[in-house]
Amino acid sequence: MPATPETTSRQYAQPVVNAAEAPLIRAPEKIQSVYTVTTIAACLPMAAGWLYFGYHAILVSLLSVASCVAIEWGYFRVTHSPALLGRAHAYLTGVLLALTLPPFTPWYVVILAAAFAILVGKAVFGGVGHFLWQPALVGRFAVAVILPVLAQLTPAGSDQKQVTLTPTHWPVLSRDHLLLGDLDNVAQDRLVAYRGWRSRQASPGTEGFAMQHPAETLAPLSRGEEPAYSALAHPRQDLPNSKPAALTLLPPIGDLLFGARPGGIGETCAAMILVAGIYLVYRNYVKWQLPLAFLASAAVVAAVAPVQLAGPNQTVEWMWFPVFAEGLDVGFTYVCYQVLSGALLLSAFFLATEMTSSPVTTGGQVIFGVAGGWIAMGLQLYFETAIPAYLAVLAMNTLTPTIDAIWLPRVFGQKHFEWLRIPFRGKPTKE
Amino acid sequence: MTHRYGIFTGGIDIPDEKQATLDEPIRAVSEIEVLRVPLAPCGGAAAEAVVEPGQSVRAGERLARAGQDGVDVFAPLAGQVRDVVSVVTAIGRQLMRMPAIELTELSGCREIPDGEETFDWIHADAEELRRRIDESHLVTQRRRPLPLTRWVQRAHRAACEVFVVNAVESQPYITADHRLLVEHGEEVMRGVSILARAVGARRCILAVDQRRTRDYDPLLAPAEYYEVEHAALPPKYPIGSDHILLKVLTRREVPCGGNTLDIGAAVIDPASCFAAYHWVARGRRLGGRLVTISGEHVTRPANLFVPFGTDARSLLPTSPPPYVMGGPMVGTLCEGDAVTGPAVNALLAIDPTPTGSASQCIRCGWCRDHCPTRLNVAVLNDLYELSRVESAELLGALSCVECGVCSYVCPARLPLTRRVRELKRAIRRLRHTPAPRREGEPHHHPETT
Ligand code: SF4
Ligand code: SF4
Numbered sequence: 001m002p003a004t005p006e007t008t009s010r011q012y013a014q015p016v017v018n019a020a021e022a023p024l025i026r027a028p029e030k031i032q033s034v035y036t037v038t039t040i041a042a043c044l045p046m047a048a049g050w051l052y053f054g055y056h057a058i059l060v061s062l063l064s065v066a067s068c069v070a071i072e073w074g075y076f077r078v079t080h081s082p083a084l085l086g087r088a089h090a091y092l093t094g095v096l097l098a099l100t101l102p103p104f105t106p107w108y109v110v111i112l113a114a115a116f117a118i119l120v121g122k123a124v125f126g127g128v129g130h131f132l133w134q135p136a137l138v139g140r141f142a143v144a145v146i147l148p149v150l151a152q153l154t155p156a157g158s159d160q161k162q163v164t165l166t167p168t169h170w171p172v173l174s175r176d177h178l179l180l181g182d183l184d185n186v187a188q189d190r191l192v193a194y195r196g197w198r199s200r201q202a203s204p205g206t207e208g209f210a211m212q213h214p215a216e217t218l219a220p221l222s223r224g225e226e227p228a229y230s231a232l233a234h235p236r237q238d239l240p241n242s243k244p245a246a247l248t249l250l251p252p253i254g255d256l257l258f259g260a261r262p263g264g265i266g267e268t269c270a271a272m273i274l275v276a277g278i279y280l281v282y283r284n285y286v287k288w289q290l291p292l293a294f295l296a297s298a299a300v301v302a303a304v305a306p307v308q309l310a311g312p313n314q315t316v317e318w319m320w321f322p323v324f325a326e327g328l329d330v331g332f333t334y335v336c337y338q339v340l341s342g343a344l345l346l347s348a349f350f351l352a353t354e355m356t357s358s359p360v361t362t363g364g365q366v367i368f369g370v371a372g373g374w375i376a377m378g379l380q381l382y383f384e385t386a387i388p389a390y391l392a393v394l395a396m397n398t399l400t401p402t403i404d405a406i407w408l409p410r411v412f413g414q415k416h417f418e419w420l421r422i423p424f425r426g427k428p429t430k431e
Numbered sequence: 432m433t434h435r436y437g438i439f440t441g442g443i444d445i446p447d448e449k450q451a452t453l454d455e456p457i458r459a460v461s462e463i464e465v466l467r468v469p470l471a472p473c474g475g476a477a478a479e480a481v482v483e484p485g486q487s488v489r490a491g492e493r494l495a496r497a498g499q500d501g502v503d504v505f506a507p508l509a510g511q512v513r514d515v516v517s518v519v520t521a522i523g524r525q526l527m528r529m530p531a532i533e534l535t536e537l538s539g540c541r542e543i544p545d546g547e548e549t550f551d552w553i554h555a556d557a558e559e560l561r562r563r564i565d566e567s568h569l570v571t572q573r574r575r576p577l578p579l580t581r582w583v584q585r586a587h588r589a590a591c592e593v594f595v596v597n598a599v600e601s602q603p604y605i606t607a608d609h610r611l612l613v614e615h616g617e618e619v620m621r622g623v624s625i626l627a628r629a630v631g632a633r634r635c636i637l638a639v640d641q642r643r644t645r646d647y648d649p650l651l652a653p654a655e656y657y658e659v660e661h662a663a664l665p666p667k668y669p670i671g672s673d674h675i676l677l678k679v680l681t682r683r684e685v686p687c688g689g690n691t692l693d694i695g696a697a698v699i700d701p702a703s704c705f706a707a708y709h710w711v712a713r714g715r716r717l718g719g720r721l722v723t724i725s726g727e728h729v730t731r732p733a734n735l736f737v738p739f740g741t742d743a744r745s746l747l748p749t750s751p752p753p754y755v756m757g758g759p760m761v762g763t764l765c766e767g768d769a770v771t772g773p774a775v776n777a778l779l780a781i782d783p784t785p786t787g788s789a790s791q792c793i794r795c796g797w798c799r800d801h802c803p804t805r806l807n808v809a810v811l812n813d814l815y816e817l818s819r820v821e822s823a824e825l826l827g828a829l830s831c832v833e834c835g836v837c838s839y840v841c842p843a844r845l846p847l848t849r850r851v852r853e854l855k856r857a858i859r860r861l862r863h864t865p866a867p868r869r870e871g872e873p874h875h876h877p878e879t880t
Binding site for chain 1: 443445470471474475476477479498519522524525526527528529530603674678684685686687688689753755758759760761762763764765781783784786790791792793794795796797799800803804805806807809810826827830835836838839840841842843844846848849
């Protein structure tokens with residue numbers, strides 16, 4: 001600015017510093033309210049879990065929440081880290097962790113998982129808003145990895161009970177012992193005779209029955225040495241020694257919908273998860289695109305991916321498109337069983353949608369959901385793992401920063417396909 | 432019949448709170464005793480006073496003379512000059528301190544003046560109209576005022592096709608333009624016609640809120656006569672932002688960092704058209720504008736015709752400061768001694784939401800979902816914290832229209848709008864391109880030491 005005598009003698013308008021700035025009104029939602037409402041929504045499937053799994057589940061849940069809050073509080077006291085931000089997210093982590101744990105988890109495993117969730121999942125990254133993986137899943141993953149190692153270390157022949165989170169038979173309380181029954185006192189049921197939870201009483205002296213996890217029942221369809229089934233729904237008459245049909249061994253679909261089936265505390269009750277999830281969508285805390293993409297992609301994989309069936313003369317038939325193989329009705333039931341038998345619903349609505357560890361843009365969330373559902377169903381079908389859906393969510397969490405970096409919707413006023421050029425352009429060109 | 436248009440992505444529905452003043456007739460101010468007329472109504476260099484303390488001035492007499500880049504300042508009311516003082520008023524989204532001339536012992540008409548048309552504007556050609564506007568020393572009465580003649584010349588030079596009158600008022604509380612259209616609609620239409628001809632636009636659109644079209648029915652005949660199209664737009668904040676409005680009306684997007692003239696459109700507000708009509712046809716400068724006085728602490732909300740330089744306290748005598756000057760989404764908070772100027776279309780006595788201290792971003796994505804320009808504000812916030820200005824430019828930060836939506840929705844209560852604006856300023860500084868003197872852009876601040 002040339003300082004001619006004329007300009008220097010003139011006065012200019014000067015901005016007033018530190019004036020409060022627009023917008024002066026704000027929306028009522030705060031971070032605390034977001035986490036509190038999500039926690040309350042997550043309590044719905046937890047309540048269903050309490051009903052079917054009794055006081056064990058209640059103890060596990062309370063212990064999980066208490067240890068998460070206590071560990072976060074302790075960490076905060078030691079480090080005075082400002083980024084952990086209030087207790088709301090610690091409660092949420094505790095509840096979500098409880099949802100993913102089986103009801104018979106021993107107390108020290110719960111505390112171990114909580115410690116991993118808070119310390120490794122959250123604190124290492126700097127707290128709320130910074131973590132890469134959903135903290136509750138970090139805790140769940142850690143115990144899933146550590147427990148088999150611990151079991152190996154236990155000297156053979158010692159009279160300690162083997163600790164495992166994936167037993168061959170999982171307990172469920174029967175109708176007359178809901179909420180307060182004891183999971184340790186159940187009868188082992190043979191699945192072949194199983195005709196649904198509602199039509200059964202526990203045998204005398206027991207409070208429930210133990211049965212195979214539906215995902216395990218379906219597993220021989222796609223993995224294992226030798227096919228255990230010769231058809232999806234109807235045993236084949238033309239084969240001399242036809243093996244049973246897969247779907248006849250499963251509980252009625254109603255049991256899977258309402259939660260009377262083996263699984264983690266919050267994994268089983270699909271109806272409650274849907275209600276809570278739809279409430280979260282309604283409150284705009286969850287974008288509907290992500291759960292829908294996740295579930296739809298998992299369902300499509302289940303409908304398309306091949307299953308192995310026993311053919312004549314000990315042969316194995318790989319059958320693509322199981323959804324069409326024995327009519328659409330059977331195919332539809334099969335896909336429903338595949339989707340409902342694991343932890344897919346819980347992952348889709350509560351774990352994948354964690355705001356911090358999912359992409360920011362809606363398009364990115366669709367990518368996240370589609371890829372996550374694909375991985376989850378792929379793992380559930382072909383890999384022997386107890387937590388396929390959780391692993392898928394963790395894998396996609398890892399990719400979230402990448403998705404955010406490459407999915408750049410066109411900004412107002414930008415040229416079309418500007419985003420294609422961005423990764424390859426070092427500096428913006430000068431005009 | 433008014434044509435109905437589509438809508439843009441993003442945006443929010445904010446409580447509109449206009450009921451208090453929607454049907455209140457315009458009133459004149461009565462209680463004021465002193466005016467402090469700001470000498471730099473557009474920011475930048477202040478005009479130099481040509482009156483002496485103690486001198487009596489008539490209404491409309493010249494108080495100060497500006498260099499070639501400003502506008503002269505005229506007395507809104509008759510009175511006596513007391514002194515040159517320093518005042519604060521809102522320009523754009525900040526408060527500016529500038530010299531002002533203090534007038535006391537005010538007298539004269541405080542209403543919107545009536546009068547006969549003394550100039551045959553209907554048969555005047557565009558060149559003549561432009562010359563007349565050049566003498567007017569009026570300013571556009573937008574958030575960031577600009578000398579009207581400069582605005583017209585620039586739009587004329589850019590050969591803009593569309594002339595849009597933005598009467599949408601998507602911010603809560605404000606109804607000043609609405610009342611102006613209802614009560615003085617025909618004069619506004621004539622002003623639109625004058626300015627559109629001066630600019631040389633082929634098409635002329637009046638954009639209004641679709642909920643109020645019934646109130647504007649009497650305007651249909653004059654609008655047809657002066658060839659002004661009506662556009663009824665759905666109420667969704669920030670449809671009143673020029674760039675977004677043009678996107679909805681013309682389906683064209685203002686390029687990143689550009690201005691509305693880049694897509695051949697000139698946008699102005701009804702109050703400026705009204706003032707232009709008064710000057711061009713009746714030879715009178717309006718020394719004031721309509722200001723919405725409202726808010727939850729106001730006993731008698733109204734739209735007042737307020738002379739420039741009235742202080743906030745005398746307009747809101749019953750409620751304690753601070754007041755919101757210029758609307759809750761884009762305005763600023765001011766104290767009682769701030770004065771009105773051409774940019775002030777509302778003075779509100781509302782409680783600003785207490786924000787507390789900002790916490791960190793949780794990446795909820797709401798800022799991005801609601802940003803009308805589809806900016807990924809969460810990422811821009813990261814870039815701001817890391818001072819990575821170049822990346823921000825690549826992501827299109829210059830497109831931001833500073834609507835305030837991102838700050839409004841952010842659950843972490845981060846001051847996102849301010850951060851994006853600072854990024855924009857840093858980008859411009861980095862590129863050594865001074866901010867284009869665009870319609871609505873403040874004068875670049877001379878670094879006076
Ligand atoms: S609205 Fe706030 S908290 Fe949410 S993503 Fe944007 S900056 Fe982060
Ligand atoms: S980034 Fe700019 S345009 Fe987008 S919401 Fe924020 S202020 Fe509005």
